[in-house]
Amino acid sequence: MSLSLFVLQIVNGIEYGLLLFxxxxxxxxxxxxxxxxxxxxxSFYMLGAYLAWWLSERTGSLLLAILLAIPAMVLIGVAVERLAIARLYARDHLSQVLLTYGLVLLFNELQRALWGNDVHGVRTPAALAWTMPLGETQTWPAWRALTALACVCIGVAMRQIVLKTRFGMRVRAGASNAEMVEALGIDVRRLFAIVFSAGTALAGLAGMLAAPLTTVYPGMGENVLILSFVVVVIGGIGSIRGAFFGALLVGLADTFGKVLLPGFASAIVYAVMAAVLLWRPRGLLGPAFEGR
Amino acid sequence: MPEVLLQTEALTRRFGALSAVDGVSLAFEEGQVHALIGPNGAGKSTFLNLLSGELRATAGLIRFRGADVTRTAPDRLSRMGLGRTYQTANLFPELSCADCVWLAAQSRLPSSMSFFRSAERYAQVGVRAARALEWCGLAARGDAIAGRLSYGEQRQLEIAMMLATEPSLLLLDEPLAGLGHDEALRIVELLRKVARGRTVVLVEHDMDAVFSISDAVTVLVDGRVLATGSPSEIRASAAVREAYLGEEIP
Amino acid sequence: MKRRLILLAAAAALGAVAFSGDRFWLQFLGKAMIGSILAMSLDLLVGFTGLVSLAHSAFFGLAAYLLAGLSNRFDLVNPIVTLPLCVAFAAGCALIIGWLSLRATGVYFIMVTLAFTQMLFYLFNDSPALGGSDGLFVKARPIEGRAAAYVAIWTAVVLVYLLLSRMLRAPYGRVLEGILGNEQRTRSLGYPTRRYKLVAFVIAGALAGLAGYLDATLHGFVNPAQLGWRQSGLILVTVLLGGKGTLYGPALGALLLAFIEHYGERVTAHWNALIAALVIAVVLFLPRGLAGLVPGTRRA
Structure with missing residues (x-):
């Protein structure tokens, strides 16, 4: 592998990792x-991608489509949380898995009914349809660079919000102890709705950013869902920092796997996960394992 | 000189910066009831959880019959003869009393990885389970669902389950906590009966009960041993009075 | 007692279909009964041990693929050889995946089993040597003839039911009941609970393998979608619909779901939306499943 190809793979891996993040x-x-x-x-990732495609066909501008699609994703998030997820807070994991699995089936059918089974390409905005040279032979498309930059900015913004604001304090309190949040007199219903719709919007945004890179196709959300699970398992569930490192690890492992061991690329990611699990059953940044 | 059944050497457990148990060295002699007392947060429950293997020690040693069991898992310890009860009733809320005790008694089979013979045909398990229930005064409550028992009865069931595993060392974590006066008296009687000929480590706040059943008492404060001695020595100790008893006993 | 009569009647009726010789019903009910085996064996984990596994379809698929491989590459079809081989293969894979997954608990366990399932899915889906996304035909089947395959499936369902209900009444089943109710306490009573869970995982995996073997025998065809997580999700749905924690519930739930799928497909092209609505409704309004509607039953 030449140096410039190696650098390109690193860049690709990080970029993919950031999107996964x-x-x-x-x-x-x-x-x-x-x-x-x-x-x-x-499914939110898939919806985001489809909305980006559909709205950019209508409006002729991907950037405008994204601006319109983000509030739409937030609304979808609020609706799903209020109508379905809110009924699950006191229920066991099995109910959560099954109900959200039902939602997956529902969204897949919705996508099929609204947009059909075709694969759609999404054009990058003309202003960003240029590439940067990378080494002697490789290039880096501007849209990809912008995507990576956007992910970094959002990541930094999330960190600032979670660590520095009152709202972030509530989120952290909620993550560590839900009862305490109630005791502090925080409106849990609102907190939950905001966090859920923020999560929905993040997944949708990732889908919109990825749409020009991967095309838009049925079932595109599932691969990403499973990889996100791997990321979360590796990073430690509930930890955003863990998700960041886990996502970069998975992104790099996947990218290099495709180059070095084609045919087994997807297996490499899971091998990494298995190794992490053997070493730390609750993820890299999850709570340390305690035999209790 | 009576034999030491269980011994800890500089046993320590830290949670972050806090040392819940800090260098505790104690010896528990065969056939004795040894009580641990101390104010809330003194590390008594943590200490018991270390002994029963449910928490890992940060440092120090635990010896059971001379063998190092510091890192032994709770299920191994149970099969080595260590039985325990929990502070809050820790039962199988959906099972009947009889089934709870049955499960406890069945654990003494050489192996429960048995797939084809109906459990009811293991007669000796049934006998042991029934005996434990009867001992604890629950013979008539076999069909009652554990989760619906009264608080006192749940304690009786806890003790019955522990006895059904035929332990040689009992760890009792506040068996009287939350009980009314009459219920407490009933459990104290039961404990007295259970303790006969067995080695017991008792964590309890009820001082009258502690001083009436124990052969030895250790006072823990801030995760450390303040004093160990016979009940009368502990009662007489000025340091103990000052640090602890003065607040609880007028 | 009444439940037993209903089960006997259902089993006898299903058995009698073998003599009808109707191609459609043999195929349709054969597939539905394979679903029953899957649902009962998954319920051993979900309803009786409290382990929500999404790896069930993986063991189903692995056994089916092994049969296709044995048949196509080595001309090995005799069920006396291939059946034990395929089931043992599924059990072996369940041992490895279970050993790794059971290091995790709770939601971690769910996610890890899901990840392994998808790993296997992509392995088969992406490699042309293993048939790729089109899957593989089974050239020669262990049991030729639909009626014979149907009888084999029917026998397997009955045996699996008897085996599991026996196991659940044995000391082993009592320990699983303890793990379901309070794992930490079961452990402190002297049971190495992780080992018990692993054994349950391997037994369930082996039975899923049996189902996969029978499915490849009935249809003469395997494809990677049968191995993917959506399939696992569908088996979970079957268990919940029938009623977790019972054996007859999931067994009958599988039959019911087959009918819904069949007639739903006729009514609307979007029958998946129908299934989705059903799943959501069952989770929200019928958490104990159809078996929960039968009064006075708790355990099979």
Whole structure:
């Protein structure tokens, strides 16, 4: 592997990892604060991508489509939380898995009914349809660079919000102890709705950013969902920092796997997960294992 | 000189910066009831959880019959003869009393990885379970669902389950906590009966009960041993009075 | 007693279909009964041990793929050889995956079993040597003839039911009951609970393998979608619909779901939406499943 190809793979891996981080951070946040394991999270990614495609066809501009789609995703998040997820807070994991699995089926059918089974390409905005040279032979498309930059900015913003604001304090309190939040007199219903719709929007945004890179196709949410689970398992559930490192690890492992061991690329990611589990059963940044 | 059944050497457990149990060295002699007392947060429950293997020690040693069991899992310890009860009733809330005790008694079979013979046909398990229930005054309550028992009865069931595993060392974590006066008296009587000929480590706040059943008493404060001695020595100790008893006993 | 009569009648009726020789019903009910085996064996984990596994479809698929491989590459079809091989293979994989997954608990366990399932899915889906996304035909089947395959499936359902109900009444089943109710306490009573859970996982995996073997025998075909997580989700739905913690519930739930799927497909092209609505409704309004509607039953 030449040096420039190697650098390109690193860049690709990090970029993919950052996109995964957007999805996984929502998943881990929703589990950490609401205590709900949301299988429909991948569907939000898919919905985001389809909305980006559909709206950009209508408006002729992907950027405008994204601006319109984000509030739409927030609304979808609020609706799903109020109508379905809110009924799950006191229920066991099995109910959560099954109900959100039902939502996955529902969203898949919805996508099929509204947009059909075709694969759609999404064009990058003309202003960003140029590439940067990377080494002698490789190039880096501007849209990809922008995507990576956006993910980094969102990650930093999330960190600032969670660590520095009053709202972030409530989120952290909610993640560590839901009863305490109630005792502090925080409106849990509102907190949960905000966190869930934020998670929905993050997953949707990841789908919108990925749409020009991967095309838009049925079932695109599921691969991402499973990989986000792997990210969360590796990073430690409930930990955004863990999701960040886990996502980069998975992104790099997946990218290099595809180059070095084609055919087994997807298996490598899971091998990494198995290794982490053997070493730390609750993830890299999860609570240390205690035999209790 | 009576034999030491269980011994800890500089046993320590830290939670972050807090040392819940801090260098505790104690010896528990065969056939004795040894009480641990101390104010809330003194580390008594943590100490018991270390002994029963449910928490890992940060440092120090635990010896049971001379063998190092510091890192032994709770299920191994149970099969080595260590039985315990819990502070809050820790039962199988959906099972009947008889089934709870049955499960406890069945654990003494050489192996429960038995797939084809109906459990009811293990007669000796049934006998042991019935005996434990009867001992604890629950013979008539076999069909009652554990989760619906009164608080006192749940304690009786806890003790019955423990006895059904035929332990040689009993760890009792506040068996009287939360009980009314009459219920407490009933459990004290039961404990007295249970303790006969057995080695007991008792954590309890009820001083009258502690001084009436125990052969030895250790006072823990802030995770450390303040004093160990016979009940009368502990009662007489000025340091103990000052640190602890003065607040509880007028 | 009444429940037993209903079960006997259902078993006898299903058995009698073998003599009808009707191609459609043999295929349809054969598939439905394979669903019963899957649902009962998954319920051993979900309803009786409290382990929500999404790896069940993986063991189903692994055994089916092994049969296809044995048949296509080695011309090995004799069920006396292939059946034990395929079931043992599924059990072996369950041992490895279970050993790793059971290091995790709660939601971690769910996610890890899901991840392993998808790993296997992509392994089969992405490698042309294993048939790729189209799957594989089973050239020669262990049991030729639909009626014979149907009888084999019917026998398997009955045996699996008897085996599991026997196991659950044995000391082993009592320990599982303890783990379901309070694992930590079961452990402190002297049971190495992780080992008991692993054994349950392996037994369930082996039975899922049996189901996969029978399915490949009946249809002569395997594809990676049968192995994916959505399939696992569907088996979970069957268990919940029938009633977790009972054996007859999931067994009958599988039959019911097969009918819903069949007639739903006729009524609307979007029958998946129908299933989705059903799943959501059952979770929200009928958490104990259809068996929960039968008064006075708790355990099979």
């Amino acid at each position: 957007l999805v996984a951070s929502g998943l881990t946040l929703v589990f950490g604060v609401l205590g709900v394991l949301n299988f429909a999270h991948g």
